[in-house]
Amino acid sequence: xxxxxxxxxxxxxxxxxxxxxxxxxxxxxxxxxxxxxxxxxxxxxxxxxxxxxxxxxxxxxxxxxxxxxxxxxxxxxxxxxxxxxxxxxxxxxxxxxxxxxxxxxxxxxxxxxxxxxxxxxxxxxxxxxxxxxxxxxxxxxxxxxxxxxxxxxxxxxxxxxxxxxxxxxxxxxxxxxxxxxxxxxxxxxxxxxxxxxxxxxxxxxxxxxxxxxxxxxxxxxxxxxxxxxxxxxxxxxxxxxxxxxxxxxxxxxxxxxxxxxxx
Ligand SMILES: [Zn+2]
Numbered sequence: 001x002x003x004x005x006x007x008x009x010x011x012x013x014x015x016x017x018x019x020x021x022x023x024x025x026x027x028x029x030x031x032x033x034x035x036x037x038x039x040x041x042x043x044x045x046x047x048x049x050x051x052x053x054x055x056x057x058x059x060x061x062x063x064x065x066x067x068x069x070x071x072x073x074x075x076x077x078x079x080x081x082x083x084x085x086x087x088x089x090x091x092x093x094x095x096x097x098x099x100x101x102x103x104x105x106x107x108x109x110x111x112x113x114x115x116x117x118x119x120x121x122x123x124x125x126x127x128x129x130x131x132x133x134x135x136x137x138x139x140x141x142x143x144x145x146x147x148x149x150x151x152x153x154x155x156x157x158x159x160x161x162x163x164x165x166x167x168x169x170x171x172x173x174x175x176x177x178x179x180x181x182x183x184x185x186x187x188x189x190x191x192x193x194x195x196x197x198x199x200x201x202x203x204x205x206x207x208x209x210x211x212x213x214x215x216x217x218x219x220x221x222x223x224x225x226x227x228x229x230x231x232x233x234x235x236x237x238x239x240x241x242x243x244x245x246x247x248x249x250x251x252x253x254x255x256x257x258x259x260x261x262x263x
Contacts, residue, residue: 025157027188028186028188029186034214036189038066039157040069041190050081055193056193068093070093072099073099075127076122082126082127085127086127093123094131100137104141112141113149116149116154134152139158157188159190160187
């Protein structure tokens with residue numbers, strides 16, 4: 001009896017713990033299923049950068065779900081592409097700061113909050129919604145900055161291991177070999193879609209095919225990581241509407257409907 005109540009208490013704590021322990025970066029999907037989330041950074045500070053056209057075309061043609069982390073400057077410089085991506089349901093936008101400072105681990109809370117807020121405004125003005133997640137440039141952050149970004153409603157998505165695609169020394173063969181060797185269920189893969197993933201467009205189709213052959217499927221971050229900024233799915237909305245309709249019927253039958261009282 002005592003053991004079983006302890007066990008139940010443990011289960012309850014295990015349920016509660018993740019909700020309490022906020023302010024940490026997310027490095028993998030919370031699942032053991034053979035699923036992978038593809039994420040692409042569209043970094044741009046003061047040097048102009050554009051979408052890697054063959055890579056983007058591949059993702060769209062192959063109908064893969066993916067998240068693109070864009071800086072505010074990148075979004076403004078690539079307005080037409082951003083508008084087009086905004087019409088595709090399986091594309092999620094992430095905030096990658098305003099102008100990609102690589103030293104946000106040394107930023108004050110206010111400076112980090114300002115980077116995130118300015119990018120938010122730029123991205124929302126173009127795609128019509130706030131980005132769902134945040135990713136720090138070069139993965140550099142401090143605890144206060146992380147909390148500031150989370151306070152704006154963005155979970156922070158990083159990675160468990162880097163694919164290495166922004167290195168000029170990488171070849172497509174080595175990228176394919178590394179990813180297929182290191183990948184585990186729930187991994188969040190990080191690549192670059194701003195023209196700085198030198199062999200990504202060449203490697204990704206081979207990576208996708210290889211992982212699918214191993215039994216993996218590609219999922220959206222939003223399917224596994226809740227963002228306060230992502231509205232509930234159509235199914236959730238339908239259930240909420242049905243509940244509201246039931247409540248109206250019940251209230252009406254009991255004669256306590258506010259509308260009934262007016263009449
Ligand atoms: Zn970046």
